[in-house]
Amino acid sequence: MTDYEIREYRAGDLPSLLETFELCFGRPGADRPARTAAEWSYTYEQNPAGWRIWVAATKGKVVAQYAARPYRVWLDGHVRSFAEIVDSMVHPEHRMGLKAPGLFVQTARPFFDAYGGPNHPKDMVHYGWPIEAAYRIGKLFLGYSVLRSQTALAREPGPGGVELPPGVGVLERFDASVDPLYDRCKNGWGASTIRDATFLNWRFVDHPRHDYTLFAVRADDGALRGYAVYRTGAWILPRMGLVADFLVPNDEREVAQALKEALLARARTDRVSAVGLFLPEWSNWFERFQDWGFLVWPTPYNMIVRAFDPRHKLFWLRDNWWFTLADSDLV
Amino acid sequence: MFPADLPTLLVRPYEPADEAGVLAAMARAYGRAPTPAEWRWEMQGNPSGAFAWLALDETARVVGLVAARGARMLFEGEPVLFALVVSALADPQRRRGLRNPGVHVRTLQAFAEAVGGPAPERVPIVWGMPVPETWRIANKLLKLEAVRTQLVLSTPLARLVLAAAPGVEVEEVQHFPDAVDGLFARCAAGRGALAVRDRAQLAWRFGARPGVSYAQALARRGTELVGAAVFRPGDLDGERGVGLVCDWLVLRDDAGATSALLAWLAARARDAGVETLHAFAPETAPEWRDFQSSGFHARRLRKNYFLAARSFQKRTSMRWLYDNWYYTLGDTHVV
Numbered sequence: 001m002t003d004y005e006i007r008e009y010r011a012g013d014l015p016s017l018l019e020t021f022e023l024c025f026g027r028p029g030a031d032r033p034a035r036t037a038a039e040w041s042y043t044y045e046q047n048p049a050g051w052r053i054w055v056a057a058t059k060g061k062v063v064a065q066y067a068a069r070p071y072r073v074w075l076d077g078h079v080r081s082f083a084e085i086v087d088s089m090v091h092p093e094h095r096m097g098l099k100a101p102g103l104f105v106q107t108a109r110p111f112f113d114a115y116g117g118p119n120h121p122k123d124m125v126h127y128g129w130p131i132e133a134a135y136r137i138g139k140l141f142l143g144y145s146v147l148r149s150q151t152a153l154a155r156e157p158g159p160g161g162v163e164l165p166p167g168v169g170v171l172e173r174f175d176a177s178v179d180p181l182y183d184r185c186k187n188g189w190g191a192s193t194i195r196d197a198t199f200l201n202w203r204f205v206d207h208p209r210h211d212y213t214l215f216a217v218r219a220d221d222g223a224l225r226g227y228a229v230y231r232t233g234a235w236i237l238p239r240m241g242l243v244a245d246f247l248v249p250n251d252e253r254e255v256a257q258a259l260k261e262a263l264l265a266r267a268r269t270d271r272v273s274a275v276g277l278f279l280p281e282w283s284n285w286f287e288r289f290q291d292w293g294f295l296v297w298p299t300p301y302n303m304i305v306r307a308f309d310p311r312h313k314l315f316w317l318r319d320n321w322w323f324t325l326a327d328s329d330l331v
Numbered sequence: 332m333f334p335a336d337l338p339t340l341l342v343r344p345y346e347p348a349d350e351a352g353v354l355a356a357m358a359r360a361y362g363r364a365p366t367p368a369e370w371r372w373e374m375q376g377n378p379s380g381a382f383a384w385l386a387l388d389e390t391a392r393v394v395g396l397v398a399a400r401g402a403r404m405l406f407e408g409e410p411v412l413f414a415l416v417v418s419a420l421a422d423p424q425r426r427r428g429l430r431n432p433g434v435h436v437r438t439l440q441a442f443a444e445a446v447g448g449p450a451p452e453r454v455p456i457v458w459g460m461p462v463p464e465t466w467r468i469a470n471k472l473l474k475l476e477a478v479r480t481q482l483v484l485s486t487p488l489a490r491l492v493l494a495a496a497p498g499v500e501v502e503e504v505q506h507f508p509d510a511v512d513g514l515f516a517r518c519a520a521g522r523g524a525l526a527v528r529d530r531a532q533l534a535w536r537f538g539a540r541p542g543v544s545y546a547q548a549l550a551r552r553g554t555e556l557v558g559a560a561v562f563r564p565g566d567l568d569g570e571r572g573v574g575l576v577c578d579w580l581v582l583r584d585d586a587g588a589t590s591a592l593l594a595w596l597a598a599r600a601r602d603a604g605v606e607t608l609h610a611f612a613p614e615t616a617p618e619w620r621d622f623q624s625s626g627f628h629a630r631r632l633r634k635n636y637f638l639a640a641r642s643f644q645k646r647t648s649m650r651w652l653y654d655n656w657y658y659t660l661g662d663t664h665v666v
Contacts, residue, residue: 132650139476146477146637149653151614151629281482281631296482296629298614298653315463315636318480 009053016061054111063091085128154276157267190320241267243277245326345383394422395438458640475639496591523655558588574600576610578661
């Protein structure tokens with residue numbers, strides 16, 4: 001039986017890690033594309049909140065990875081860390097490399113021990129939207145719990161204009177004006193990834209693969225009143241208009257209306273099949289988007305969590321955690 | 332052997348002679364209990380059967396109970412039974428923690444071992460809608476897993492969008508006729524799994540329940556039955572005085588039947604003095620889309636969070652159930 005060294009990622013692992021990534025994901029039908037070195041660097045090294053990577057290596061080569069993207073989260077007046085599990089993989093020739101429960105689980109277990117915990121800087125929550133096979137293993141061996149069967153709000157663009165509505169502009173980058181906007185929103189939420197310029201520019205503007213459009217509404221004095229982030233892509237349907245993030249205070253309904261019209265106008269220009277987004281069901285926006293003709297649809301995903309703080313477990317997270325597609329690597 | 336502090340715990344199937352003891356145990360555990368008539372309706376009247384296991388202490392007092400409602404299903408076209416857990420209690424004085432379980436675990440394990448198993452000999456799917464307070468027990472001890480986080484479809488009557496329904500007549504009935512069997516057979520075509528809605532089952536579920544009245548209607552196009560619906564006013568998920576779409580069986584893509592029955596439901600709701608309609612449908616079913624297109628919005632439930640199940644046959648995963656199982660409020664014990 002092969003001997004494996006199961007440990008945290010370290011310098012020098014990247015070439016063989018990318019080779020394994022290519023073997024696992026660089027094939028037709030894979031649930032995600034393989035990563036270039038630039039994309040890997042973006043995902044992990046450039047993430048302003050850091051990286052979480054545990055690997056299994058043998059004969060000097062990485063043959064399994066269990067990894068996550070951490071995000072800084074505002075919760076109960078404190079900065080915490082939640083981490084989204086991504087890119088977990090085992091080299092095809094090593095999937096039977098250990099007796100049950102296998103290399104995937106044996107790489108993941110120390111990951112949780114190393115990074116999960118109730119107190120900052122450990123991750124209070126690990127979460128993700130795993131494919132079915134990974135979910136089944138995670139449920140059996142890694143403490144995955146279903147937080148929700150994930151739905152998406154979606155609608156066809158429908159007839160209408162293709163010009164941006166008055167008051168909506170397009171940003172090149174986010175700046176400090178997003179801070180007071182996020183401050184206005186966060187107090188209505190129990191937990192949310194901190195949407196500051198550092199996070200948002202990393203998540204959208206500096207993304208090496210995708211081009212996002214940042215729609216924004218500003219007040220006369222330049223204050224940011226709301227934004228929505230958009231790109232096109234094949235996701236659940238071919239050529240969708242994807243609303244990757246949406247941040248508008250609850251009482252700024254006309255701002256949200258203008259951003260919604262901007263999204264639909266752009267979607268018409270792009271001739272997309274549908275415009276879709278994630279929103280938590282407890283949010284007023286979940287209801288308002290339905291008022292605007294969005295229907296709630298099933299997706300192939302369960303949103304799963306492993307929560308480490310007994311005060312903020314499954315049901316609390318369901319009812320208090322603001323998230324959008326920005327909190328995922330799905331789009 | 333029995334743990335030291337459970338010297339004479341006896342776990343066995345329920346018998347009708349246990350009725351008084353069970354009702355007393357429910358009153359102790361929940362602070363209320365069904366009436367004898369309600370309990371007999373649940374345990375003895377269901378044409379699909381019922382399942383219950385008890386734990387009795389050394390004085391023959393009922394200290395544990397698992398009760399489940401049977402449902403004859405069409406499962407990939409074959410007849411099987413599902414079991415909906417309607418009660419799982421342990422006497423408050425005999426409850427222990429999950430790390431050191433006593434009455435709960437022994438009753439639930441006995442129930443699962445006796446009832447659960449691959450079809451057709453056993454019950455392949457045991458399911459329930461645990462509230463947050465019971466989720467840990469359901470998950471850890473009965474090994475229920477989430478099929479979905481259940482959403483409710485709801486609409487104020489004023490938001491309903493009713494298309495024309497040319498040629499469709501709705502008739503309110505006291506009892507569904509034999510012809511409803513044929514409607515069910517046509518509606519079942521192409522479904523992965525759904526509970527049998529034949530005359531006998533519907534008569535028990537909506538016609539014979541003590542203390543609760545349901546309004547029932549059929550939709551016809553000419554002489555052809557094209558749909559059926561059941562309504563009552565009531566409470567759901569802590570919201571009082573709402574209109575409940577208790578059952579819904581309509582031929583696929585029959586917009587006329589959908590619209591005509593929704594109009595009947597709205598009229599019934601107005602008569603009852605309620606201003607909203609609430610329905611369950613899986614978001615993977617065509618009905619989910621149809622209700623939304625008619626003005627219903629999806630909302631979270633505050634209490635009945637998971638629709639959860641345990642599969643006793645390897646080929647049936649929670650994802651398969653999520654994708655293929657059609658049910659309504661009437662399949663649950665909520666209405």
